Amino acid sequence: MESNRSGPELGSVTVGxxxxxxxxxxxxxxxxxxxxxxxxxxxxxxxxxxxxxxxxSAEDAERVRAEGRELLDGTAEAVRDRHPALCVSTELSRGGSVMSLRRAASGHGTLVVGDGGTGVLDSLMPGSVGLKVAAQARTPVIVVRGSADDAGHGVVLAAVRDERDLDSVRHAAREAELRKAALRLLHVRNLFQSIGSATRALDGSDEFSDSLERILTAVAEQIRAEYPSLIVQADAVRSASVVGVLVEASRHADLLVMGGRRSPGHTGRTLGRATHGLVHHAHCPVELIPHHNDEHRNEAS
Structure with a gap:
């Protein structure tokens, strides 16, 4: 089958x-x-x-800059030891971490942050720098979770809520290709928030089940058409805990990719509750694809 790919170019990587x-x-x-x-x-x-x-004071400011330069040099050295052929650059910014990372990414590529710490990029608790980076970024953000010693599973996991997640699934497909891994699409429908009423959902009505299948099947078929060499598995699950299902599934994945949407009823740059939960509890790195992509596309069209 000939590929009809319209997937994203993943671009460069910036890490804080x-x-x-x-x-x-x-x-x-x-x-x-x-x-x-x-x-x-x-x-x-x-x-x-x-x-x-x-x-x-001027002395304290110079001390902070010297410590920053030492940290950057040491990190770059460790990276070059790991990947001698990799092109590595460093930047000591005078600004805060959120602004510095957003500016460094320049609207393209991917931002990477840790899942906690004691320095400028503080812990990923609500309102912290890490979550602000994820919520405000207009480029993909990867929050590195899990142990450095975790063995590879050969699976990239993509959370699928509806057809609007096709762009984030395309990112997941590209990540899977790079890793020579399989792609698992997982749609989790909350039992208490669904079609018609909670009663119909709990009863497992045909309408509810068919809706799950239609959403997932449409996305899976599109990805298989665009990435014919990729192994794509699609699963639909009903559960009282969307986050719980995704967290458990992340135990068997090398990367979890999902769209970073706003919480319902909120305005501004806020991440939803499910996204917060996954950033805190996933067993593998979590890549958040910004929800603003569709907004920019609509403005440009």
């Missing part, structure tokens, strides 16, 4: 470091990702010297 073990793990994971893509790796440290200009 902060001196924590989580930040170092994220940098090494990002170097593996950049090597797979055959793209450059850019390592950023946001010192926030400008944001603390009133509280830092």
């Amino acid at each position: 470091v902060d001196g924590s073990e989580a930040g170092r793990r994220a940098a090494l994971w990002a170097s593996d990702e950049a090597a797979r893509r055959r793209s450059p790796l850019h390592i950023v440290y946001g010192s926030d010297v400008d944001g603390r200009v009133l509280s830092l």
